[in-house]
Amino acid sequence: MEVQFVKSASGNINALYNGKPLHSNYNPAKEAERFVASIPVTFYPKYILITEPCLSYTAQYFKQMYNGAVVCAIRYTNAFKETDKYWDKVFYLNESQNLAEELYNYFGEEGIVSCLFVSWKPSQIAFETEYLNCWKHIKNCVIKSRNVLATRSFFASRWIKNTIRFCLLSRKFAKVMPGEKPILMCASGPSLETSIPFIKRFRNYFNIICVSSAIEVLLYNQIIPDLCISTDGGYYAKKHFCGLLKNYPHIPVALSHEGAAPGFVFNNPIIPLDYKDGPGSKIIESIEHKTTTALRNGTVSGTAVNLALNLTRENIFCIGLDLAPSMGFSHTQPNILNNTDSTKENRFYTCETRITPRTFESPALKIYENWFASTNFHSRVFRLSNNYKFSNNLNQVQDLNWQQIKSYLKQNNFDKKKNLEIINLNNEIYDKNRRLSVIKQIFNQNIFTKEMFNAIAPAEFVIYERSKGMANEKEAYKQVLSKISAFYEEIVEEYF
Numbered sequence: 081m082e083v084q085f086v087k088s089a090s091g092n093i094n095a096l097y098n099g100k101p102l103h104s105n106y107n108p109a110k111e112a113e114r115f116v117a118s119i120p121v122t123f124y125p126k127y128i129l130i131t132e133p134c135l136s137y138t139a140q141y142f143k144q145m146y147n148g149a150v151v152c153a154i155r156y157t158n159a160f161k162e163t164d165k166y167w168d169k170v171f172y173l174n175e176s177q178n179l180a181e182e183l184y185n186y187f188g189e190e191g192i193v194s195c196l197f198v199s200w201k202p203s204q205i206a207f208e209t210e211y212l213n214c215w216k217h218i219k220n221c222v223i224k225s226r227n228v229l230a231t232r233s234f235f236a237s238r239w240i241k242n243t244i245r246f247c248l249l250s251r252k253f254a255k256v257m258p259g260e261k262p263i264l265m266c267a268s269g270p271s272l273e274t275s276i277p278f279i280k281r282f283r284n285y286f287n288i289i290c291v292s293s294a295i296e297v298l299l300y301n302q303i304i305p306d307l308c309i310s311t312d313g314g315y316y317a318k319k320h321f322c323g324l325l326k327n328y329p330h331i332p333v334a335l336s337h338e339g340a341a342p343g344f345v346f347n348n349p350i351i352p353l354d355y356k357d358g359p360g361s362k363i364i365e366s367i368e369h370k371t372t373t374a375l376r377n378g379t380v381s382g383t384a385v386n387l388a389l390n391l392t393r394e395n396i397f398c399i400g401l402d403l404a405p406s407m408g409f410s411h412t413q414p415n416i417l418n419n420t421d422s423t424k425e426n427r428f429y430t431c432e433t434r435i436t437p438r439t440f441e442s443p444a445l446k447i448y449e450n451w452f453a454s455t456n457f458h459s460r461v462f463r464l465s466n467n468y469k470f471s472n473n474l475n476q477v478q479d480l481n482w483q484q485i486k487s488y489l490k491q492n493n494f495d496k497k498k499n500l501e502i503i504n505l506n507n508e509i510y511d512k513n514r515r516l517s518v519i520k521q522i523f524n525q526n527i528f529t530k531e532m533f534n535a536i537a538p539a540e541f542v543i544y545e546r547s548k549g550m551a552n553e554k555e556a557y558k559q560v561l562s563k564i565s566a567f568y569e570e571i572v573e574e575y576f
Contacts, residue, residue, distance in 0.1 A: 083159040095134055095160070097206040102134040112137035115200075116145055123546040125149050125196035127187060131214050132156040132203035136163035146196075152186075154179070156203060156210035173210055177475065178454035179217035184224055189232075190534075192225035193542050224447055228378070233539040237567050239313045239338040240536060243360040244575055246337045246352070247367050247515055253505040254332055254349035255370055256307060259287050260497035262394035262489075264464075266290035266305070267381045268297060269402030272412040274466035276301050278482045279399070284495040286397075289334075289388055291380045292320040294400060297412050299324040306500050309334040309387065310341060311353065311380045321345050323414075332502050334387065336374065337364045349502060353383070358535045359526055366518045370505050379403075379448040385461055391500060396457075397464040397485070403449040404471045452477050520576050527568055537563035 084096040090107040104111035116138055128142050131154045142151045152169040155161075164170045169186065176182050187195060197218060204211045264279065264286045266272060272294060279288075280303060290298055292310035308331055310317055318340040325331065326344055334351040335341055337360050354361050354371035364371060375386035381401055388396045400412060453475040462480045463470070470479060489495075526532050533541045537560050544556040 083157065092137075093135060100202075100206060102200075102202045102206060103137065108135065108137050113141045116141040119196070119198060121196060122550075123194075124549050125194060126545070127152060127191050127195040128198065129154065129183075129195055129218075130198040130200060131211065131218075132207060133200045134160055134203055136160065136166040138200070139163075139166035149196075154214055156207040156214065173214050173217075178450055179214065180220035180224065181450055181454040183218065183221040187221075187225075189225035189228040190538075190542055190545075192222055193229065194546055220450075223443075227443070227447070229539060229542065233537075235313050236536050236538055237570070238340075240360065240567075241571065241574070242313050242340055243337040243363050244519055244571065246335070246339070247363060247519060248512055248575075249343060249346040250350050250352070251346060251506070251510050252349045253370070254351050255372065255503045255505055256332065256334070256351055256391060257501040257503060258391045258393075259500040260394070261285065261287050261392060261494045261499065263388040263392050263396050264288045265381070265384050265388050265396055265398045265401070266294045266298060267384075267398065267400035267402075268293040268412050269400040269404075270412055271402050271465045271468035271470065272297060272400030274468050275399045275464065275482070276303075278466060279303055282482075282486075282489055285489040286494070287392070287500045289384055289391075291384055292317060293380075294412070295320065295325055296323040296414055299328065300414050304328070305331065307332050307334055307351070307502075309353075309380060309384045310339050311336040311374070311377075311383050313338045313340050315340070317380075318342055334372065334374075336383075349504070351502075353387075359522070359532050360535070362522055362526070363519055366522055367515045378444070378451065382448065382451055385457075389457070389460060394494070396461045397480070398461065398477065399464050401452070401463050401474075401477075402470065402472075403445050403452065403474070405445065449474065516575065523568070523571070523576075527564065533560050533564060536567050 086094050086096060088094045088103070088105055088108055090109070092103075092108045094105060094108055095102040125146060127150045128146060129152045130138060130142075133139065133153050136153070139151060139153075142149070150168045152171070153164075153167045154171045154173060156173055158172070158174075171179060171182060173179055184192065199211070199215070262285070266279075266288060268291065276297075279298075280301065283303065287307075288298070288303070288305040289307045289309060290305040292308060295305065295308050298305055308325070310320070310333065321342055325348075329347045330349075332349040332351055333341070333345055334353055335345070336353040336355070352364055352371045353374035354364055355376040356373055357376070372387070374383050377383045377386070381398070385396055385398065449472055453473070455476055457476055461477050463474060463477050464480050464482065464485065467481045530541075540556070540560045540563050544553070544560050547553045547556040
């Protein structure tokens with residue numbers, strides 16, 4: 081049954097769905113005002129998100145009560161589209177491929193934490209299926225935001241320290257210029273193994289970008305990538321380099337300044353990746369202005385694909401992009417982490433015992449899978465394998481096999497087209513002391529800014545922002561200052 085519109089006793093328009101009113105039969109505007117005033121709120125929200133507010137009577141009262149807040153709505157139906165103008169942003173459940181990702185992309189993890197979520201009760205009852213589906217997406221978005229914020233909080237100081245180390249160790253800065261060939265983006269999922277013979281056979285038809293976890297596999301099989309990329313700031317990312325790459329100092333490495341890498345990697349040409357956010361950008365720009373802008377992403381594969389899209393007008397073919405648990409090793413072998421971990425095996429702690437946990441559902445992989453599945457790559461990104469049976473579907477990223485692209489490669493004569501070009505950017509004499517002095521100056525000038533608070537103490541800073549105007553505001557600010565001061569003492573002792 082369609083939504084019907086009728087007049088209420090006060091003269092305001094009401095809506096009926098299956099004969100049941102979605103607003104008060106007497107005074108919808110007054111009902112909305114009382115509803116907004118009755119919501120228990122323990123913080124001052126930066127965002128407000130209400131699910132299916134129908135005729136949008138609540139919008140004006142949210143804006144009056146929470147001056148400055150961005151007021152948003154999620155629609156279950158197109159029936160109330162005429163009143164969308166009263167909201168700062170409107171999402172449509174029935175038009176979204178992945179509402180959780182859409183919400184996260186708009187609000188970000190900090191916005192989600194500072195958002196007041198509200199459900200309009202009459203629409204909740206009238207559109208029960210849509211309501212349950214919508215709030216499932218909201219839950220997934222909140223969980224992702226919580227996990228991302230927890231990761232940022234855990235790695236915050238390490239990322240800044242990695243940036244300082246990056247600036248002090250980097251000697252061979254470089255820049256990559258676009259080519260005319262399609263790009264193979266090699267990740268290290270088990271499906272990579274099926275493509276090794278084809279990569280070798282059609283090597284000259286592609287430029288190859290590989291993530292750090294795949295570098296060992298390619299080099300072991302005598303496949304030299306045009307570019308290796310790493311963005312993770314943790315221990316395991318660093319370990320991925322500790323293999324055959326030592327024997328190939330000419331391979332360019334695209335490395336985020338927050339990324340972790342062993343010292344020998346800085347003997348290779350380094351293409352500095354910059355997300356253009358946070359104090360890390362200021363630090364890297366202070367010593368090297370010609371950085372390559374990159375997309376911050378939970379997985380290095382996401383950053384790599386975005387980089388690849390900017391380096392060619394042709395298609396991007398992703399190999400080893402499984403993004404799902406596997407029944408065996410989680411990476412194609414050889415893999416340096418597996419080689420290291422295997423030394424710990426014995427008859428009480430077998431190989432099967434070690435790898436079994438990796439066969440279980442992974443929340444992190446699910447987040448990465450959802451990002452690829454919901455991102456519009458304009459039909460330029462594909463997942464390629466030799467008929468590997470993937471356990472998931474990436475929607476926007478179509479699965480292809482090598483038989484399907486052979487004619488595409490040969491008909492376009494990609495083997496004769498221009499490769500990616502690496503340009504040396506070294507135009508200064510390396511001076512570690514000068515760099516250290518510049519970095520110290522940046523910290524001294526910015527240590528007590530909001531930008532630095534958010535970078536070093538993200539969880540504490542979000543709590544402080546939520547508590548403004550509340551009884552615990554001063555205590556929350558003290559927690560931020562305590563975290564900042566402790567970090568500053570660490571870097572002064574370690575570097576300055």
